Amino acid sequence: MNYSNLQVSILGSNKLTGNMPSSLGSLSALELLFLNKNDLSGDVTLSLENCNSLVIVDLSENHLSGGLSIWLGNSSAALKVLVLRSNRFRDSIPREIPKELTSLYGVRFLNLSNNQLHGKIPKKISDMTFLESLDISTNQLTSVIPQRMASLTFLSHLNLSHNNFSSRIPSSTQLQSFSALNFIGNHHLCGPPLTPSCVGGDSSLEPTPNVDDEGGESSGWVEMKWFYMGMPFGFVVGFWSVFGLLAFNKAWRYAFF
Known part of the structure; x- marks a missing residue:
C-alpha cells in the first residue's frame, strides 16, 4: 500500500500461498502484474478494478477458484494480455462473463485454458476486434462455435480443443486457416479443418445454412x-x-x- 507509483510487479514462480490481498487495489499505477506459478487460492480480488493502468495480467497456474470477478468489466481499456489458464474457475461463460469479458475491447491475448468453465462462447466475442490469440481449450464448454468468430480478422492463434462443442465449424477463410489440432477433443464437432464434411445420422451435425448462431435466418440466406x-x-x-x-x-x- 506504500508503493502507489509501482508500475511492474513480477512475483511469478515463487511459493506464495493464500488469497490475493485486497491491498493490490492501492497500486493504481500498476501496468504489469505477474503472479503466475504460485499456490494462490480463493477469488480474484475485486480491488483490481482500481488498477486502471493494467496492460498485462498473468495469474496462471495457481488454485484460484470461484467466479471470474467483476473487475474484468471495470478494467482499463489499456488491458492487452489476460492469462488465467490452469486455475479452478468454474463460471459459465454465457452468464458471469459475457458482459464483462467482451467489454475488454483492447485485449489482444486471452488465455482461459485448463479451467472448469462451462456454457457457451458468448456471441459478442466478435466485439473484441483486436484479439490476436484466443485459447479456451481444456474446459467444459458446449454448444456451437459462433459464426461471428469469423469476423476476428486479427486472430493468428486459436485453440478450442478438448471441450464439448458440437455441430459444424463455421465456414470462413479465417477459421479454416487453423490446424485441425486446434479443434480436436470435441467429439461432436465436424467440418473443415477437422473433418472433410459433416455426415451421419446425427442431425446436430448437419449443416444449417439458413440459421445463424442467433437462432434466426441468416442475412445471406434471406x-x-x-x-x-x-x-x-x-x-x-x-x-x-x-x-x-x-x-x-x-x-x-x-x-x-
Whole structure:
C-alpha cells in the first residue's frame, strides 16, 4: 500500500500461498502484474478494478477458484494480455462473463485454458476486434462455435480443443486457416479443418445454412431466397421489355430481324 507509483510487479514462480490481498487495489499505477506459478487460492480480488493502468495480467497456474470477478468489466481499456489458464474457475461463460469479458475491447491475448468453465462462447466475442490469440481449450464448454468468430480478422492463434462443442465449424477463410489440432477433443464437432464434411445420422451435425448462431435466418440466406423468388418476375419483365416493343413497333421489328 506504500508503493502507489509501482508500475511492474513480477512475483511469478515463487511459493506464495493464500488469497490475493485486497491491498493490490492501492497500486493504481500498476501496468504489469505477474503472479503466475504460485499456490494462490480463493477469488480474484475485486480491488483490481482500481488498477486502471493494467496492460498485462498473468495469474496462471495457481488454485484460484470461484467466479471470474467483476473487475474484468471495470478494467482499463489499456488491458492487452489476460492469462488465467490452469486455475479452478468454474463460471459459465454465457452468464458471469459475457458482459464483462467482451467489454475488454483492447485485449489482444486471452488465455482461459485448463479451467472448469462451462456454457457457451458468448456471441459478442466478435466485439473484441483486436484479439490476436484466443485459447479456451481444456474446459467444459458446449454448444456451437459462433459464426461471428469469423469476423476476428486479427486472430493468428486459436485453440478450442478438448471441450464439448458440437455441430459444424463455421465456414470462413479465417477459421479454416487453423490446424485441425486446434479443434480436436470435441467429439461432436465436424467440418473443415477437422473433418472433410459433416455426415451421419446425427442431425446436430448437419449443416444449417439458413440459421445463424442467433437462432434466426441468416442475412445471406434471406437475400438468396428473395433473389430466386424474383427471378421469374425479372424474366417476364425483361422478355416483354424487348419483344413487346418489337411486337408493337413495326419499324423496330424490321430493323431487328
